[in-house]
Amino acid sequence: MxxxxxxxxxxxxxxxxxxxxxxxxxxxxxxxxxxxxxxxxxxxxxxxxxxxxxxxxxxxxxxxxxxxxxxxxxxxxxxxxxxxxxxxxxxxxxxxxxxxxxxxxxxxxxxxxxxxxxxxxxxxxxxxxxxxxxxxxxxxxxxxxxxxxxxxxxxxxxxxxxxxxxxxxxxxxxxxxxxxxxxxxxxxxxxxxxxxxxxxxxxxxxxxxxxxxxxxxxxxxxxxxxxxxxxxxxxxxxxxxxxxxxxxxxxxxxxxxxxxxxxxxxxxxxxxxxxxxxxxxxxxxxxxxxxxxxxxxxxxxxxxxxxxxxxxxxxxxxxxxxTQRDSSSGVLDRFTGVVLARSNDIDLYVTVPIPNEVTNNMALQQQICHNDLCCDFYIKRSVNPLANASTTSYYYRMAAFRGIGSFLNTEPNAVAVCAILSCTGDHIYTCGRIYYESVEVVPQYSFDEVRIRGNFTRGSTSLLTPTSVNQLLMPLTVDEFEWQVQEYSNISLAKLTLLQPRSDLLTFGIYDNYFLDENHSKDAADTFRWAMWLIPMSFLIQITF
The missing domain is CATH 3.60.110.10 (Carbon-nitrogen hydrolase)
Structure with a gap:
């Protein structure tokens, strides 16, 4: 090959x-x-x-x-x-x-x-x-x-x-x-x-x-x-x-x-x-x-x-x-062979659910703001005729977040996010999760057009990126999206556009990492030691009371 x-x-x-x-x-x-x-x-x-x-x-x-x-x-x-x-x-x-x-x-x-x-x-x-x-x-x-x-x-x-x-x-x-x-x-x-x-x-x-x-x-x-x-x-x-x-x-x-x-x-x-x-x-x-x-x-x-x-x-x-080629039943191929962690930061995001009901050619437009970040969403969808009341589909939410988050729920980082997130239910706690391997997933609709735009505060050191992942845990190829950034003195206007219909998205959005390198010091070791000491102590306190 x-x-x-x-x-x-x-x-x-x-x-x-x-x-x-x-x-x-x-x-x-x-x-x-x-x-x-x-x-x-x-x-x-x-x-x-x-x-x-x-x-x-x-x-x-x-x-x-x-x-x-x-x-x-x-x-x-x-x-x-x-x-x-x-x-x-x-x-x-x-x-x-x-x-x-x-x-x-x-x-x-x-x-x-x-x-x-x-x-x-x-x-x-x-x-x-x-x-x-x-x-x-x-x-x-x-x-x-x-x-x-x-x-x-x-x-x-x-x-x-x-x-x-x-x-x-x-x-x-x-x-x-x-x-x-x-x-x-x-x-x-x-x-x-x-x-x-x-x-x-x-x-x-x-x-x-x-x-x-x-x-x-x-x-x-x-x-x-x-x-x-x-x-x-x-x-x-x-x-x-x-x-x-x-x-x-x-x-x-x-x-x-x-x-x-x-x-x-x-x-x-x-x-x-x-x-x-x-x-x-x-x-x-x-x-x-x-x-x-x-x-x-x-x-x-x-x-x-x-x-x-x-x-x-x-x-x-x-x-x-x-993943886009539906079988007669409409079931999508998925990759579920890696045990995935979930970012608990999602629970802090400002989110709006995307309705399951779809009117073809009717655009959904929404602005969501969190702190100094505002995200504008434009979404057009089409119904998948193979989905019905007995099939399992992902739910989706539009999300905005600007603040201190973490990686693997332990390492602090400052981030800003404008994104569409997949969920396994209608509660935000189910976002960032995938269905088990045994579940057959039939998409309820296809995302035909998606435009996401946000005003991202510029940091002294930061990296503004387009981000996507599908049900094979692969990002979209670069010819399937358009990425535009306009730089101003204190903000970056970023716009991400989906160029081809997709029905298998897990994530599609804009992610800005603000690099909290000032936290890199030996104090981090001391913090970790204290955390390890507090876990058994908190357990003892729960038993005592």
């Missing part, structure tokens, strides 16, 4: 023969070959398990029909805080392959050898212990040295050229990990493809540092090992990753850990305004898969590259449009 797409691409670009032959992409090419690996979560720790996992990594690359230039592996799949490893300092340009085993762990030496053997850039994520005592005894280092969640990048010769220590910790990570003091400086490296990459990990995507700061520095290609826990209505994995890349107009390569029972899945490669080149969610907790794509260099993107991307876009759209 990918070989055929690369051959199609070759029609437009004669130099692409390098991709097919396995030779490294030339610096003068207007593309590179990117790959991301989705991989199962760790269930067993220990050296034997780690070796087996690295061998699986190697088999995925060996079996690939096309040799990529750069490969990203997921977060938290190799070792844990009980088995941290030492990572070479990038400025030393160490090639750990073949070095004395007492100096570097098997993970580092083996991946170094593999990067050198296949002439690839490789990024892995590990738990690292800093060697702060010059000791080679890991037990001594664990007892006295900082431990980090770390990305490690190897070049084509096997040298460690970049080491980024996660900056934004979440939940219990504050109890076990340290964080870097200079995230932007650590998270950049240059390649022989004439592309400069930035990289970060998981929750970093929601913060100004390092992710947004690197965009502001002019970095246009990003690598993102992830162990993302999807949350509705705005934070499912592929939905969020596409909207971040789209709004920043950058390339984003995301490798996701597969742990669907805990809500973790989602890998993809995104090309800014051109959307997803390849993306997937899976319910198979044992699946390991390599996703490959031609990636345009954003700095030199041209018509020939865009023609190639349209081939990929049409393929993705064809897959997603399966």
């Amino acid at each position: 990918w070989l055929q797409k690369l051959l199609n691409y070759w029609i437009y670009c004669g130099s692409c023969i390098a991709a097919i032959s396995g030779e490294p992409t030339l610096p003068t090419a207007d593309y590179y070959i990117g790959a991301v690996v989705e991989f199962p979560a760790r269930t067993v720790n220990g050296a034997a398990s780690t070796r087996a996992r690295i061998r699986q990594f190697e088999r995925l690359l060996e079996d690939a029909a096309i040799r990529p230039d750069i490969v990203v592996f997921p977060e938290d799949v190799l070792n844990d805080r009980e088995t941290p490893i030492v990572v070479p300092t990038p400025s030393d340009t160490v090639v750990p392959c073949g070095v004395d085993a007492a100096l570097y762990d098997y993970i580092i030496s083996e991946v170094s050898c593999y990067a050198r053997s296949l002439q690839l850039y490789l990024l892995i994520n590990v738990v690292e212990v800093q060697n702060c005592t010059q000791s080679h005894e890991i037990a001594n280092l664990i007892a006295s040295c900082p431990i980090y969640n770390t990305n490690v990048v190897f070049d084509r010769g096997g040298a460690v050229i970049s080491r980024y220590r996660k900056y934004n910790l979440i939940g219990s990570e504050w109890l076990y990990f340290n964080y870097t003091s200079q995230p932007e400086e650590e998270a950049i490296f240059h390649t022989d493809m004439n592309v400069t990459f930035g990289h970060f990990t998981d929750m970093d995507l929601l913060y100004a540092r390092p992710a947004q700061a690197l965009v502001q520095r002019g970095i246009m290609d990003f690598l993102h090992p992830s162990n993302w826990q999807s949350e509705l209505p705005f934070m499912s994995a592929v939905q969020l990753h596409q909207s971040w890349a789209y709004s920043n107009n950058v390339n984003l390569l995301v490798a996701g850990t597969n742990d669907p029972r805990n809500g973790r899945s989602g890998s993809g490669i995104y090309a800014g305004k051109y959307g997803a080149l390849t993306a997937s969610m899976t319910s198979d907790e044992t699946q390991s898969k390599l996703h490959l794509s031609v990636v345009p260099k954003q700095s030199v993107a041209n018509r020939k590259v865009m023609e190639s991307l349209r081939i990929n876009q049409n393929s993705l759209k064809e897959q997603q449009n399966q």
